[in-house]
Amino acid sequence: MQLTVLLIILALLTVIGYQMGRSRAVASVGGRIVELHSVPSYHGFYVALWAGLPALLLFAFWGASEGWLVMQMVLSGLPDRLVNGDAQSLGLLRADILNLAHGVTTGREPDPEVVAAAERYLRLHALGDWSLLVIGCCIAIGGLLYARGRIDPDLRARNRVERTVNIALVICSLVAILTTIGIVLSLLFEAIRFFAVVNPLEFLFGTHWSPQMAMRADQVGSSGSFGAIPLFAGTLLITGIAMAVAVPVGLMAAIFMSEYASPGLRTWLKPILEVLAGIPTVVYGFFAALTMAPFVRDVGNSLGLSVSSESALAAGFVMGVMIIPFVSSLSDDVINAVPQSLRDGSYGLGATKSETIRLVVLPAALPGIVAAIMLAVSRAIGETMIVTMAAGLTANLTANPLDAVTTVTTQIATLLVGDQEFDSPKTLSAFGLGLVLFVVTLTLNMVALRVVQKYREKYD
Amino acid sequence: MSVQTHIPATAMASRPAAGIHGTKMVARDVKVFYGAKQALKGINLEIQENRVMALIGPSGCGKSTFLRCLNRMNDTIENCRVEGLIALDGEDVYGKNIDAVQLRARVGMVFQKPNPFPKSIYDNIAYGPRIHGIASHRDEMDEIVQTSLQRAGLWNEVKDRLREPGTGLSGGQQQRLCIARAIAVSPEVILMDEPCSALDPIATAHIEELIDELRENYTIVIVTHNMQQAARVSQKTAFFHLGDMVECDDTEEIFTNPRDERTQGYITGRYG
Incomplete structure (x- = not known):
């Protein structure tokens, strides 16, 4: 009061x-x-x-x-x-x-x-x-x-006011940075607790994932097994499927938007494509679980394949659709940044439009496109909801896209849902997984940023 | 009436035109519109074989627009409309049986700003021959690359670094690379849109020399803002003003004895 x-x-x-x-x-x-x-x-x-x-x-x-x-x-x-x-x-x-x-x-x-x-x-x-x-x-x-x-x-009131504003701006950016540091530290400390119980080598290279622990000494139950390879493999599989959908579709959409579409059409098309990025992933999850997964299963069954009703294919496909706007929007910007003079040079030599795009524009835009794809990959790796809803929780070590698999993020979500005891390796393993995920996506993002920087140096 | 300009008489196109020159390209009543705006108001011009034609005139007078009509580069600009007749060897370039892409292989272009592709020097030259399937095997391609670079006077400077990126060359070298790239598809006409405006005087002198040599094998049309350059490299000069072609004559005639007073005003530096 x-x-x-x-x-x-x-x-x-x-x-x-x-x-x-x-x-x-x-x-x-x-x-x-x-x-x-x-x-x-x-x-x-x-x-x-x-x-x-x-x-x-x-x-x-x-x-x-x-x-x-x-x-x-x-x-x-x-x-x-x-x-x-x-x-x-x-x-x-x-x-x-x-x-x-x-x-x-x-x-x-x-x-x-x-x-x-x-x-x-x-x-x-x-x-x-x-x-x-x-x-x-x-x-x-x-x-x-x-x-x-x-x-x-x-x-000198103006100078003083501007100085104060400067300081305020610095503080705001510090808040963001400090938050990031705080997140990393909390992740790190819990992960260290986890690795004190479970051998990091077993965690990184074990092939069996079954985090259930006996709660009491007299309880009959599994003692927990924390080999994360099936999770990494599942993540890789789903990301692979997603990228197989998103990269060609997104890239071609970008080429159409920047090279073929009239400016009027482009101003309509680009925002509409970007709407895809604004749909909550839970909604994609519905779509994956209720529409895509049964569809994949039915088609598979009619072809005589045995498809589980929660398949990596369905989840990966929907995730790919979700990522299309990331690839298309970023690639579109990059392709637009290729100087018109290069296109003119190519046309002036008697190249057709598609030859020009294939042989001049895309090679010139390649570093930027690679960066766009890498950002999309780190997005796919971090995606949780679609996989949780559509791909299942079974930690299968398989390369078959028709099987149910699980990913790192899905496991983290399930491990931390509900009331958990924070001294059990089962719960702590989520932080181990989180740390690996963080390192992987951070690396991907940094590589992508470096590539983008190199690209900028070339044309400015 | 004789006009005294600051151009020394020795800088005038020194080589006398040898023999009779056939007509390579003809423009009849060419009008160009960008949307509702008319950029060219009926241009009539003849371009003679194996000679250099210079297009001069103040900025915005339509000389670049006219140049880009000759190889249909204006097709790539949206809501640009071309009327009238442009013929290459008596054939309408906007006619039904002429493909703009094929036309551009016959009428090559060099741009204002050097625009080498972000590829190796070799691949820059080989780009055109490859898409047109000119070379059937490697040795032939090597030869095309070497001849083109030699004709563009760049061979000695780059022969040891053909695999290095073309963007790493100096501005003048880049422009000669672009000329070599245009030559590599063996065009009949080469259009140059202010090819020296981004270059220093030494590189400019180099390119001008090159243009004079290229005249033996190609027909050249050059847009320039530099009147000494027009006087040095061309045999014919056309003066454009506000979308009109005011006058076209032998270069010497234009610079010493212009008929129109607008031409006189421009070349004496009274406006433009």
């Missing part, structure tokens, strides 16, 4: 600050704006930033550290008998206090000391919120007055 009030007050103060800065700047030169170093609106922004930013920073800092601070204060007030435990019991104690404070009943009779602590927690918390409101307002008003006092015809 107090936080909302604070935010509203801050918003108001920045607006007021902007107006004040602006009008004061204009007044400081008696209306002759040319005499100002910066345009009045920059002075306005300057004051507004001073009013809003410091208070916002305090707000962010408070949000990040308040819970911890208050909890430390509460814990320090508790008797030693409760606090002097190992890390685990301390964590439990913290959870108890929080639960009580937020009115969650735990089912067991709480210690009166803990109840008192919870009350204390709530009190401190409320106090903290109020003080934040007061301090925040003071800082905002202080900043506003400070900045207002500094307004002067010679103040």
Whole structure:
């Protein structure tokens, strides 16, 4: 509540600050704006930033550290008998206090000391919120007055504002980078836990995948087997089928769009093709599981082949359709970037259109096309939903596209669905798989980017 | 009336025209439209065999458009319409039994900016012969490549690196490579659209020399903005202005004694 009030007050103060800065700047030169170093609106922004930013920073800092601070204060007030435990019991104690404070009943009779602590927690918390409101307002008003006092015809308000904007931009890009690093680290640490239990060599080169573990010592069941080769093979098979569909179709669509279609047709066709990329993969999954897979099975049966009703072929085909727009759109851009002068040169020598495309345009665009295909491959490898729905979960080690196979991503999804114990190799194996997947797609993307870069150097 | 220009008399096409020159190409009342905009307003011109015809005129006057009509390169431009008659050896190039693709093998083209294919020097030259099936085996192809490069005066510079990419050559070398590439399909006419405008003076001198030599075997039409160049390399000059062909005569005549005052204004540098 107090936080909302604070935010509203801050918003108001920045607006007021902007107006004040602006009008004061204009007044400081008696209306002759040319005499100002910066345009009045920059002075306005300057004051507004001073009013809003410091208070916002305090707000962010408070949000990040308040819970911890208050909890430390509460814990320090508790008797030693409760606090002097190992890390685990301390964590439990913290959870108890929080639960009580937020009115969650735990089912067991709480210690009166803990109840008192919870009350204390709530009190401190409320106090903290109020003080934040007061301090925040003071800082905002202080900043506003400070900045207002500094307004002067010679103040380089524009440079200062631009600097602040620069810093904001840097912070935004840092957020993206840090998130990526965070994802990689979490993946890495869990994967390390997994590889502490399962030998990496067995994982990478074993041919039997059966992650079921016995839950209790007396339980009869498999002991788990983590040879990931069938998953890699399944991924490879499905990706292969998908690319066999997407590359020729996508490439030819791109050639048609960039070389043969009239500009009018192209402006229609390209967005329509790109709509394919916007369909959620779950919907493709429906299509694969309900339409394609039975169709493939029926056709196979009528030809006397035994086709399982969840086949790699159906999933791969639908995935290929999904990837067509990636290949076609990127290749189309690349083909368009081939200079017209090369085409003219070829026509001028008496080449036909198809000869020109085959012998001049495509070779010139090849690096870009290769990059487009690589991006599409990494997309296919990472695709989960279609395979989960249409290709099945059986970890067969087979090259037969009519069999059911499973892929790395599908296994990750099934391993982590529902409640899982995080100390079992079964669950942790998902992170091992994820790490492999990450490394593979990252490599593919980097190679693709390098190829694109080389291509750019050539024509710019 | 004699017009004094800054062109020295010795730079005039020095070689006297040897013998009678037959007519290679004829344009009769050629009109070109880009959509609704008319770019050429009825051009009449005769291009003589084994001579160099220079097309001059200010930018946008239609000389490149006219050039591109001669080998039907305008076909590749959308909503471009050509009216009138253009004949090569008495045969209408826009006629039913002429294939634009075959025509371009007979009427080759060199462009303003050197545009070698991103292939090896050898493959650049062999491109045309290959698509037309001119060489039946390897030795023959090697020979075509060598002769073409020799005629374009590039052989000595590149003979040791035929497998290296054509895009790695200097600008002037690239343009000579493009000329060699055009020669390799043994055209009868070579069209050049400001072939030296992207080159430095030394490379330009090289190409001009080459044009003069090529005249023995080919008919050449060259568009240029450089009037000294027109005077140096051509025997006939046509002056274009605002989509009209104002006047066409022997080069010497045009530069010393132009009949039309627009021509006079342009070559003395009063406008354009």
